[in-house]
Amino acid sequence: MDKPSALWCIAPFPTANRHMSNASAKPPRLADFRRIVVKVGSSLLVDSDAGRAKEEWLASLAQDVAALHGEKRDILVVSSGAIALGRAVLKLPRGPLKLEDSQAAAAVGQIALARTWAEALGRHNIAAGQILLTLTDTEERRNYLNARSTIAKLLEWRSVPVINENDTVATSEIRYGDNDRLAARVATMASADLLVLLSDIDGLYDAPPQNGAQANLVPLVERITPEIESMAGASGSELSRGGMTTKIEAGKIATTGGIHMVIASGRIAHPLRAIREGGRCTWFLTPANPVTARKKWIAGSLEPKGTLTIDAGAVAALRRGNSLLPVGVIKVEGAFARGDAVVVRGPDTAEIGRGLVAYDAEDAERIKGRTSADVQIILGIAGRAEMVHRDDLVLGHA
Numbered sequence: 001m002d003k004p005s006a007l008w009c010i011a012p013f014p015t016a017n018r019h020m021s022n023a024s025a026k027p028p029r030l031a032d033f034r035r036i037v038v039k040v041g042s043s044l045l046v047d048s049d050a051g052r053a054k055e056e057w058l059a060s061l062a063q064d065v066a067a068l069h070g071e072k073r074d075i076l077v078v079s080s081g082a083i084a085l086g087r088a089v090l091k092l093p094r095g096p097l098k099l100e101d102s103q104a105a106a107a108v109g110q111i112a113l114a115r116t117w118a119e120a121l122g123r124h125n126i127a128a129g130q131i132l133l134t135l136t137d138t139e140e141r142r143n144y145l146n147a148r149s150t151i152a153k154l155l156e157w158r159s160v161p162v163i164n165e166n167d168t169v170a171t172s173e174i175r176y177g178d179n180d181r182l183a184a185r186v187a188t189m190a191s192a193d194l195l196v197l198l199s200d201i202d203g204l205y206d207a208p209p210q211n212g213a214q215a216n217l218v219p220l221v222e223r224i225t226p227e228i229e230s231m232a233g234a235s236g237s238e239l240s241r242g243g244m245t246t247k248i249e250a251g252k253i254a255t256t257g258g259i260h261m262v263i264a265s266g267r268i269a270h271p272l273r274a275i276r277e278g279g280r281c282t283w284f285l286t287p288a289n290p291v292t293a294r295k296k297w298i299a300g301s302l303e304p305k306g307t308l309t310i311d312a313g314a315v316a317a318l319r320r321g322n323s324l325l326p327v328g329v330i331k332v333e334g335a336f337a338r339g340d341a342v343v344v345r346g347p348d349t350a351e352i353g354r355g356l357v358a359y360d361a362e363d364a365e366r367i368k369g370r371t372s373a374d375v376q377i378i379l380g381i382a383g384r385a386e387m388v389h390r391d392d393l394v395l396g397h398a
Contacts, residue, residue: 027220027283028260030276033194035074035155038065039183040198042080044266045116051088053081053116057269059123061198064272065160066124074155076190077162078183079117085109106167117162129154132166138185141339145356151190180246184253184261191290191391195254196275197247198266203282204244206231221284224251255286258293291391299354299394302341306334306361308387315346318353318395323386326375329368336361344388355393358384 030036040061047054065075083102086092086109097105110132118128131150137143154161163186165179180197187195201209202217209215221228232244247263254261264281268274275281288296310318314328324344336342337360344352357364364387367375372385 028194028285030068030194030272033073033260035076035190035192036068036194036196037076037078037183037187037190037192038196038198038272039078039179040080040266041179041200042084043200044198045079045081046084046088048084051085051091053085053112055120058116058120060269061266061271062120062124064270065121066126068272069124069126069158069160074190074192075160076151076155076186076192077117077160078179078186079113079162079164080179081116082106082109082113082164082167085112085116103168110164110168113164114162121160127157127159129159129161131161131163132168133163133182133186134166134169137166138182138189142337144189145339148189151186155190178246180250181253184250184257184259187254187259188257188290188294191294192259193290195250195259195261196272197250197261197263198271199247199263200265200267201244201263202265202280203263204228204231204248217280218282219280221251221282224248224255224284251284255284256293258286258288258290260284260286294391295394298341298356298392302354302356304334304343304354305336305340306332306342306357307345308332308342308357308364309345309347309349310352312347315352318344318390318393321390323390324355324388324393325372325385326364326367326387327369327371329364329387332361332365332368334361336364342388344393351396353393353395355388357388358386358392 038061045053045058065077069075083097083106086105086107087097089108089112090105092101092105114128114130117130121128131147131154133147137147151161163182165182183197184195186192204218204221205215206218207215218228218231229245229248232248251261261284262275262281263284264271264275264279286293308324308329309331310324310328311330314324317328318324330347334342336357338358339356341354342357343354346352359367363379363383366378367383367387370378375383375385
């Protein structure tokens with residue numbers, strides 16, 4: 001999807017109140033997306049009777065991931081299963097666990113989970129990178145930016161990040177809420193354009209299909225409305241911690257962030273291939289794209305904490321779609337931290353745009369006007385090349 005260079009003149013979101021498919025709307029294709037987050041739940045990954053991963057099923061999913069990866073797409077996996085695997089390794093009895101028991105089981109199970117994914121992807125010569133997140137990591141700005149940078153580097157190296165809740169350090173409760181919403185947060189963090197929720201069920205139905213009533217699959221949701229939310233049911237699996245309600249909530253997070261979402265069955269071999277071939281599923285559409293949504297948020301929702309004044313050459317570079325480098329900055333004002341929003345002004349003090357700055361104010365002052373090669377010497381570390389990355393920069397009208 002194209003990345004716009006200026007977002008203050010974006011057309012507003014559609015105002016139509018349709019929520020399901022119509023004659024003109026068509027589901028997307030898996031081939032339309034460049035960065036895909038795949039969420040896998042415990043009930044799909046773990047055989048509760050055998051107390052181990054479903055290796056044959058996982059091998060088929062890894063083959064699907066490898067096929068997409070081989071097409072130069074970026075793939076991220078959000079995987080549950082640490083507690084389930086840990087309690088199997090420790091031979092803990094069935095039933096609810098106390099918080100400290102869950103944390104300890106997760107500590108053991110996380111090793112097994114990471115090894116399982118590393119081996120499955122390694123058979124296709126793909127390196128897996130483990131990332132453990134907490135609620136704080138997706139909400140607190142500095143932690144968020146650090147996690148985002150790690151994900152970006154792993155993808156640059158053509159690794160597949162395998163992400164899970166850091167259940168071992170949870171305090172108020174063992175979970176983020178569920179890995180559906182965590183996956184949606186990861187998708188927005190990574191600027192993905194598609195979130196795939198592999199589920200016990202093959203999509204959203206207009207009535208609970210397990211109750212024996214007439215239930216119809218909803219193949220396409222153009223907008224999540226109260227009617228759509230009312231269709232959500234409850235969790236029906238012992239190992240699964242999320243139900244259709246949490247999937248709809250994940251859909252809200254994803255589509256608001258410019259990300260399409262699809263719910264599909266994970267109870268079949270090659271589930272991603274099935275989506276690709278037009279298998280039964282429910283698509284949730286977004287009217288934006290990840291970069292558009294992110295830049296609208298930067299432009300309209302964040303209070304600037306400082307100002308960067310740049311020279312004419314830097315202004316021209318930004319207009320061409322480049323990032324803002326330290327060498328182009330001639331003045332730093334304000335008390336801001338890394339990740340805060342700042343106003344970018346030209347040498348005539350006219351506002352050029354707004355963006356998220358990659359340095360604290362003190363460090364920005366030290367490296368302003370200096371080349372990227374000088375930054376490491378001045379700061380004593382290999383800092384980021386950009387003062388404001390172009391993906392975090394919103395330009396005003398020329």
